[in-house]
Amino acid sequence: MEFFQNFADRFYLNFIAEDRWKYIVNGLLTTIEVTAAALVVGIILGFIVAIIRATHDMTGKMKIPNFLCRVYLTVIRGTPVVVQLLIIYFVIFGSVNIEKVVVAIIAFGINSGAYVAEIVRGGIMSIDKGQFEAGRSLGFNYAQTMIYIIVPQAFKNIFPALCNEFIVLLKETSVSGYIAMQDLTKGGDIIRSRTYDAFMPLVAVALIYLAMVMLLEFAFNRLERKMRNSDH
Amino acid sequence: MITDNGVLIKVEGLEKEFSGMEKRALNGVSTEIRQGEVVFVIGPSGSGKSTFLRCLNLLEVPTGGNIYFEGIDITDKGNDINSYRQKMGMVFQQFNLFPHLSIMRNLTIAPMKLQGKSKEEAEATAMELLKRVGLEDRADSYPNQLSGGQKQRIAIVRALCMKPDVMLFDEPTSALDPEMVGEVLNVMRELAEENMTMVVVTHEMAFAKEVASRVIFMDSGTIVEEGTPDELFNNPKSERLKSFLSKVL
Numbered sequence: 001m002e003f004f005q006n007f008a009d010r011f012y013l014n015f016i017a018e019d020r021w022k023y024i025v026n027g028l029l030t031t032i033e034v035t036a037a038a039l040v041v042g043i044i045l046g047f048i049v050a051i052i053r054a055t056h057d058m059t060g061k062m063k064i065p066n067f068l069c070r071v072y073l074t075v076i077r078g079t080p081v082v083v084q085l086l087i088i089y090f091v092i093f094g095s096v097n098i099e100k101v102v103v104a105i106i107a108f109g110i111n112s113g114a115y116v117a118e119i120v121r122g123g124i125m126s127i128d129k130g131q132f133e134a135g136r137s138l139g140f141n142y143a144q145t146m147i148y149i150i151v152p153q154a155f156k157n158i159f160p161a162l163c164n165e166f167i168v169l170l171k172e173t174s175v176s177g178y179i180a181m182q183d184l185t186k187g188g189d190i191i192r193s194r195t196y197d198a199f200m201p202l203v204a205v206a207l208i209y210l211a212m213v214m215l216l217e218f219a220f221n222r223l224e225r226k227m228r229n230s231d232h
Numbered sequence: 233m234i235t236d237n238g239v240l241i242k243v244e245g246l247e248k249e250f251s252g253m254e255k256r257a258l259n260g261v262s263t264e265i266r267q268g269e270v271v272f273v274i275g276p277s278g279s280g281k282s283t284f285l286r287c288l289n290l291l292e293v294p295t296g297g298n299i300y301f302e303g304i305d306i307t308d309k310g311n312d313i314n315s316y317r318q319k320m321g322m323v324f325q326q327f328n329l330f331p332h333l334s335i336m337r338n339l340t341i342a343p344m345k346l347q348g349k350s351k352e353e354a355e356a357t358a359m360e361l362l363k364r365v366g367l368e369d370r371a372d373s374y375p376n377q378l379s380g381g382q383k384q385r386i387a388i389v390r391a392l393c394m395k396p397d398v399m400l401f402d403e404p405t406s407a408l409d410p411e412m413v414g415e416v417l418n419v420m421r422e423l424a425e426e427n428m429t430m431v432v433v434t435h436e437m438a439f440a441k442e443v444a445s446r447v448i449f450m451d452s453g454t455i456v457e458e459g460t461p462d463e464l465f466n467n468p469k470s471e472r473l474k475s476f477l478s479k480v481l
Contacts, residue, residue: 138391139314
């Protein structure tokens, strides 16, 4: 009984007293907002970079854009995301008054784009060359062949890898606290600093991440199965 | 536009070099394809016959020579090859149907996107052609649900849906199980009887003998001999053709 009473007291202290649950809820909303927006930025950026890279691989054209893409990939994949976030906030936007959420979206979007790009490029290169030739032989130009024939097939193949990247992205936004953005992790940490109780807020934060990831995985698995069923 | 003497495709001194390869795949090939002609290209593997065919619609870009299609030099970079490819149907050894699209969509995507046909118009044309090859009941299927022979008949229909002026066949029966070769050859035979201009690369010698209006024998990237099926199969002049025929007939 004493244990439960103790637990209930700590729960009250960490989440109910002084409306501390708001740190968790507001943090969660910020985390979702940043993740969703960064995902969109990452996918758009990733597809553009992937198509430039794949075009270069297949035709030898686009030498300069391909070079720029490779620099982007090397730099982003070769440095920690926290450092990128700090540089974008304190160096690039250092003298500009800009919302932290926007900075986080830019930083995580650019970071995710690099990983998406290599996933998509792999997907495009995995499509049989004959598909490309069939498209061109009908009179489709290069871009039309990509849009109507190659990318839809590649997307189906890389869907599981993209879902995985989405989950990684969601968890990576937990470092946003470095620029003092109040995401889910930071919210839990603020509670910890107020109540001097580490267990309750941090485990709660962990469980919320876990629940989100499990929910996403469940949804992705269903989507994937649906896609496979339509792939005759 | 067809030139006065009915020449649809004119090939002059065609050369193709693949980087890293010592020998040229094509070494000065010149010939003409006239309207309504059914030209078969035969020869040993590595003779350049597939490369020759794939150069005709610039799937392979030649490294020398010129190709005139309906009087226009399509090797000239200033000409938009995509618009000419719409008039040159191509059938591949591996079918290359689009696996993510239904059969009907495979057949209508190019006419709709490239020729501005309405869905109804494109589907009506597709259905009519599907009936002719006996596959009207497979319109809603997906390519992977079909047999090899069915896939290849669909691939022929896909090319025909663009109403091409010439059909190019790149070993259309080589990837098929023997019992499925006949159904594909029947479709090709019908096309030939309807005076479709065709260029066919094949190993089906009996079929070439029966359907061809002209046969081209290639070896080492050049045309060694060309003429009627009777001339080539019954009275071969060159030693190379004689030795080739003794192996394949």
